[in-house]
Amino acid sequence: MRRRTRALAVLVAAGLVAPLAACGPGDDGTPVLTWYINPDNGGQADIAASCTDAADGAYRIETQLLPRDAASQREQLARRLAAKDSSIDIMSLDPVFIAEFAEADFLAPVPDDVADATTKDVVQGAIDASSWKDELVAIPFWANTQLLWYRSSVAEAAGLDMSKPVTWEQIMQAAQDQDKLLAVQGAKAESLTVWINALVEGAGGHIIDNPEAPADEVELGLDTDAGRAAAQIIGDIGTSGVGGAGLPSEDEPASLTVFQGDRGSFMVNWPFVWSSTQGAVEAGSLDQSLLDDIGWALYPQTVEGSDARPPYGGISLGIGAFGKHTDLAYEAAQCIVSPDNQAEYFVTNGNPAASIEAYEDPDVQKAFPMYDVIRDSLDQAAPRPQTPFYNEVSTGLQQTWYPPADVNPDSTPPASTEFITAVLQGERLL
Amino acid sequence: MNAQTGPAAEPPTHGRHAAPSTTEDRPTDRAPRDDARRGAPDAEARAARSDRARAEARLGWYLAGPAFVVMLAVTLYPILQAVYDSLFNYKLTAPDDRSFVGLNNYVVILTDPVWWQALWVTLLITVITVAIELVLGFALALVMHRAIKRLRGLLRTAILVPYGIITVVSAFAWFYAFDITSGYVNHWFDWVPGIGPDLNWFAQQGTSLVVIIASEVWKTTPFISLLLLAGLAQVPGDLEEAAKVDGATAWQRFARVIVPNMKAAILVAVLFRALDAFRIFDNVFIMTNGANGTEVLSLLAYRTSIGQLQIGMGSAISVLLFLCVVLICFVAIKLFKVDLAGARGEK
Incomplete structure (x- = not known):
């Protein structure tokens, strides 16, 4: 009887402490980047895993799920960022909230070289939506249109x-x-x-x-x-x-x-x-x-x-201003938005790429026969205010x-x- | 909390009970007579008892103290913080623009039709749900009370199931049942005049409120019937038997014997339910999110402080909501003389 009580106590203690462990660096000292993702069909978790592999020990990306609708995603992120939450490294942001977050200094400034690299061959609508006061403040990831x-x-x-x-x-x-x-x-x-x-x-x-x-x-x-x-x-x-x-x-x-x-x-x-x-x-x-x-x-x-x-939607990646590894986070973001990953994400999750290059991918063209209309629509699309x-x-x-x-x-x-x-x-x- | 203020802790209050006007209080004169009989040894017992009473009071504080401190930390502190925040124009995403505006937020709210519309809808939902639930809850409580022993467990479980379901879950269940694209209600009840495949329940105020109120009634009637069941159990069986022997009909026994004897329990049940219903949120949030004039006060407070991150304005709404709840409590306790101790059988 007593042994069972003790076993239970150990279990409870482990349950209380285990979540805390997730906040610190990994067991081997690898910095852990937390990516807050919007719900999808598992595509962002796959990208996180493949970028972790590609980083070869420089960092590890872990994903955290946000609520289903954009308004609730904003509520959760804004509340936490207002409290200067340092556990938010990368965020999948709906473009309509980027201006608000940028104005509140919730987003770490984008280094020039990263900005150049991530806006090359990207549909204009996605760049517009990720900018505030003529400056890129988030990284275009995928772009949506009706x-x-x-x-x-x-x-x-x-x-x-x-x-x-x-x-x-x-x-x-x-x-x-x-x-x-x-x-x-x-x-x-x-x-x-x-x-x-x-x-x-x-x-x-x-x-x-x-x-x-x-x-x-x-x-x-x-x-x-x-x-x-x-x-x-x-x-x-x-x-x-x-x-x-x-x-x-x-x-x-x-x-x-x-x-x-x-x-x-x-x-x-x-x-x-x-x-x-x-x-x-x-x-x-x-x-x-x-x-x-x-x-x-x-x-x-x-x-x-x-x-x-046409309407413009999609997701851009914002880097939390209060994270401990913003430089690594930008490195990881660049890996996440690579044209290959965008094409893969398009095919498996049905979310159109922001990168023009991704539309040349034969798998994309096969899965979405309307790929050219989507690309043209994205070029014509107007973001919400x-x-x-x-x-x-x-x-x-x-x-x-x-x-x-x-x-x-x-x-x-x-x-x-x-x-x-x-x-x-x-x-x-x- | 009553353990400290009740008769045990303050023996002098006994005096009031010991001197009733015996001619008027015929039905309840049993208790005073008991007191009077005990009156003689009271004086010497008092000294001995006060030691014990004091120890009991101390034990009461030891037991309730930690909870009391936690209550202060999680209720009093946020309330004071909200009152303070409500005096500012403060948006969470623009903390630098925070400015003191005094009572301006309250002026804006109280002169805005949105507030009065939400208050009206909230009161409407409160009054209708409490009225329906009181009748239904009483019926269910009588059924549970009178059911034969073998059925009792099963019956009580069946009646209590809705109360055990999370409000959001029950709200979704009702929403999908009535939804025009996925619901079955329109198909099953298309023989009822007014209901047909083209009826969108959530497209106008009346029908939306019907579904919201129905789901609230379904979900919380068990709560009110539980409180009433406790009250029923306190009605002495011999009173009823005596009335029966005197030839009272079933209705007379109910209206003249049962109801007066559980008045305290009924009022407590109504008060608790009214306070709960006044703070209705989940059903409205899930089903209409305030569309078509179904916004309630809690939803307005939520949308302002959480949705728009307007901490100042949202706090002001929350404070006003809190004052409304306090007002309901005050009215119930002072005007209707709801006796919380009485309902627990401490008298």
Whole structure:
């Protein structure tokens, strides 16, 4: 009896101490770099392992998982960095929070040679998204963009030539005429901001005219022709019912479900939908005929004749300012973002590379037949506003441009401008 | 905590019980009579007992002291810190721009419709859930109390299962059941007028609140029925039997004998549940995240201080939320005379 108690005590003690050991250097004195990763299909952990091997004892990379959605990732990292957490060496950062983190001095400055090496042959959208005040503050890792996915049967029946750019107006009409559903993200979430930004930018406007300004001087560009054009499209989709009853709670996975269903027609969504649908067909839950029916094109135009500005997403690597080995962390980051690793990550996890070179990889071209459209889309893509107050702006948009059926081109743009300005000046609650 | 302030520690309070107006308190005069009978040897016993009472009080402090200190550290300190922080304009990612603004944060909050809307929704959820749970909980408590011995264990376990489930998990379960793309509720209940495959429960305020309230009721009714079961167990069986012999109907026995005798337990159950319901967070966070006018105060405080990292404004909201909770406690204890000691059978 007593022996069992003692054994239990040893176990408990070991359980309490073991996590502490992870904080110090490895058993053999190798510096340990902790990489906070966003959840994926294991690709970042694989890269961490292969870079640890390649470092040949110079450092060891260990991964720590962050929450699933970008907002929670930011919350966790910002709280810890505000407390000067030295265990954060490398972070997988959503580009929308880079400005905020850079402004708060949470990111270690990028050495010039690293900046040169990691921006060579990289899509421009990724470099823009990783910069703050014209300086690179994070390392581009992978770059994401939304495409227009369509059911060839529906496009054909509507007589649309999908080899040429189409407009929102056209796809709405096509879906409506055939009593089909248009799959867009109308949920009150970050995906709504992604949509609004793409529409406003596509009409030649910007949500924020001076993103580098302090909070009380920020000027919004919503109450303009571009803002009204965007509101017109969202309002039309909301009121006409072409988005379906699920629109006010539709996020990206829900959009994919609608698109795969009997009434699927057109969808704007990230490339993960391709690997996801392929997986579902292989598993037998979807028909091969559905996969054959799916086509892809550049994001629809807001205004006929002017180039669409597709949404930009992805991940850049930030190096924690309070880590003990920032030099090693930059070395490791360079290894992580090598074109080979990006290509591998693209193929295995479905996340498009930021490096142009990676698109030449035959495995990439085989796994993603739409690789050229993705690359072109990334070149045209417009990032969401890069401001330290991104969270306020994005949440403010989600409060005022929701639900889609209530969006009105005459009232929504001025109302949201007034509301977000008041929030930024600390006069309103969000 | 009552161990130190109760009769054992302060024998003089006995005096009040010993002098009742015997004509008015017919139903409860059993206790005073006991006291009166014990009255004679009381004087000499008092000296001997006070030593023991003092030792007991000391033991009480030894036992409760560490917990008391921990409580101060984890509740009082953060509350004071929040009050202090609420006087500043302070964003976690811009610590250098911190500035003292006095009560300005409170002015902004109290003049903002967002706050009043959230307060209204919170009160609505609190009142409706507590009312439903009180009725349901009472029914379940009676069932548990009256069930035959062999079924009792099984029945109590079955009733308590929802309470054992983590709130986030139950919120997700309810969310997916009602969700328009993956839920089954719309298919199973499409014979009910108003429910059909095109009903998006989470697209408007009314239906969202129905699901939120239903999940809250499902999850926490066991808690209220447990407290009521404890109260039921305190109702003396002979009172009920006497009423039965006198020819009282089942309803009369319930309304005139059982309920008055467990009033303290009912009020404590309602108070605890109301305080809990007022701080509702998980269900709303998971199901709507405050969309369509379903924002509650806890979610507003969370989004402001954790989401936007506005420590000053968020602290001010938290302080106001805390004051609301204090107000509920005050109203319950002072106006409704909820007696926490009475519910534990210490009188």
